Amino acid sequence: MTEQDKEITALSFDLLSNVRVVMVNTTLPGNIGSAARAMKTMGLSDLVLVDPKKPINDEAVARSSGATDILEAARQVATLDEAVEDCSLVIGTSARSRSIPWPLLNPRQCAERTILTSKRQKVAIVFGREDRGLTNEELAKCQAHVHIPTNPDYSSLNIASAIQVICYELRMAVESEVNPSPEFWGVDWDKELASAQEIDGFINHLETVMVESEFLDPENPRYVMTRLRRLFNRSLPDKVEINVLRGILSSISRKMKS
Amino acid sequence: MTEQDKEITALSFDLLSNVRVVMVNTTLPGNIGSAARAMKTMGLSDLVLVDPKKPINDEAVARSSGATDILEAARQVATLDEAVEDCSLVIGTSARSRSIPWPLLNPRQCAERTILTSKRQKVAIVFGREDRGLTNEELAKCQAHVHIPTNPDYSSLNIASAIQVICYELRMAVESEVNPSPEFWGVDWDKELASAQEIDGFINHLETVMVESEFLDPENPRYVMTRLRRLFNRSLPDKVEINVLRGILSSISRKMKS
Structure with missing residues (x-):
């Protein structure tokens, strides 16, 4: 209890x-x-x-x-x-x-x-x-x-x-x-939520990998990064989740370069 | 409905x-x-x-x-x-x-x-x-x-x-x-609530009858009227209820004088 x-x-x-x-x-x-x-x-x-x-x-x-x-x-x-x-x-x-x-x-x-x-x-x-x-x-x-x-x-x-x-x-x-006003999300969450800087670092990392993979044309990015930023911000990621995501990006990046 | x-x-x-x-x-x-x-x-x-x-x-x-x-x-x-x-x-x-x-x-x-x-x-x-x-x-x-x-x-x-x-x-x-904020009392009440003046009129009438009946000594009323005022105010009486109460007082008053 x-x-x-x-x-x-x-x-x-x-x-x-x-x-x-x-x-x-x-x-x-x-x-x-x-x-x-x-x-x-x-x-x-x-x-x-x-x-x-x-x-x-x-x-x-x-x-x-x-x-x-x-x-x-x-x-x-x-x-x-x-x-x-x-x-x-x-x-x-x-x-x-x-x-x-x-x-x-x-x-x-x-x-x-x-x-x-x-x-x-x-x-x-x-x-x-x-x-x-x-x-x-x-x-x-x-x-x-x-x-x-x-x-x-x-x-x-x-x-x-x-x-x-x-x-x-x-x-x-x-x-x-x-507990007068319980929160919608993140109640009793086991990990600390990521900071704005950590989320931003991840999004920039993601953009780099998207360019490396030629999914994204840096000359013509349109709204795709804004949409991804909105998605990940909305989900209120925690620090561990951001670390997992950045780990995935690093592995993909290494693999693409090898 | x-x-x-x-x-x-x-x-x-x-x-x-x-x-x-x-x-x-x-x-x-x-x-x-x-x-x-x-x-x-x-x-x-x-x-x-x-x-x-x-x-x-x-x-x-x-x-x-x-x-x-x-x-x-x-x-x-x-x-x-x-x-x-x-x-x-x-x-x-x-x-x-x-x-x-x-x-x-x-x-x-x-x-x-x-x-x-x-x-x-x-x-x-x-x-x-x-x-x-x-x-x-x-x-x-x-x-x-x-x-x-x-x-x-x-x-x-x-x-x-x-x-x-x-x-x-x-x-x-x-x-x-x-109906964003239903009221505690008086929802769908069938009669209009009594005004402050009507409640006051009733309390004064009640006091008169209490004196006539010798329940209340006008030289030494203490807090009894305040208590009764609080009771009736708290109940948010409607106009019909006040009329019924005043009718009762009038009958009592007539009977005591006859």
Whole structure:
């Protein structure tokens, strides 16, 4: 584990151990198992089941794929009120349109608000039935609703997939606390990047070999060198790569002259 | 469907119909079905299977939960090269550490890069085997790798869940093109928010009733009014809510005087 991984693990424990996933009136125990797996991959552990239609069974254990500790620790209660009584922020998952609009978050905003609160207090994120979600009465017990954006023509998101998306955003929020703006390229690169002078030295070397090979007419170079310069600059070469390329050019040059 | 939904649907067709999900050497047909469902919920449709261990079967159809059009249209090919030959950007999913580091994206960055390219050209996102992902040789065929952040102590992400997360970020990227900075509160609110003057009028009315009821001693109000002001301001009340609250106060006031 890298130092950064250790920092993320410590922070994710601080921020995510206060976040509870509540599943209301779930029909299929397999979905409870998949939910436990989804939670554990993202570092969550507190699962509460409100009046599930069937108890945790072998199918749930199989689907949890080793996240049995989450299933074993899961509490079962009779009502949503019991599930969230110690939570300071309760967010319910919801399809978009409701007769009375409620404060509505997307999953990213849900994660931001959750980890602001979970530093000190418990947060519950509540997921409804497989077929029809949460009732209006249950949603009215929540301070905010979260809606996962979906294809309006086919919004049939599996409940464990919904939990995966919400928990993924929580983990992304934790990681961005440690590393606010990861780079596109060159993260954890093993070699130092080449300097502008080193890249320039290579391009000049390449041009020499191109002329020696009679590929390039030095009287009429056109744009070919500019195109090659753009290509190699764009790839942000490291020092070892530039050395390898120059080694190849030197060998070719020697061979052509011999 | 709202106007904004229509705009998102049109844009998601433009940007996501060029994005292909490639599953390499999948063991369980059920996972192919779950993947089709995950793709369709987010608006993707192009699925290519590289040498699956078993063909699409009843379990796959059951798990696709109605996304059978994706399964029916899925192409099956023998090699990864065939699957991506017409793609200009190929991104492979990978666990973090590799002996030779590769340009590494998180799922959000993967979505940003993908929709920059998919406006004009095809993009493939490649998912490996359930048990051991993509080989180093397969990963070396990719321009970039994407890593889904996970709990370092338990990174057993289900393959359909991984596809769900990647496709979710693609949909978020499309939606943010239409609506770059959604508000926390008050999105699609049905009533106009109350003005500062209206809120102030209500607070003064409330204070009057509190004095009439002898809850509040006007000679010694302490901080109670400030606290109530903070509470109601924070909730960003709308005009109808303020009217309802003032109606309640008026009724109470009349009753107390009668």
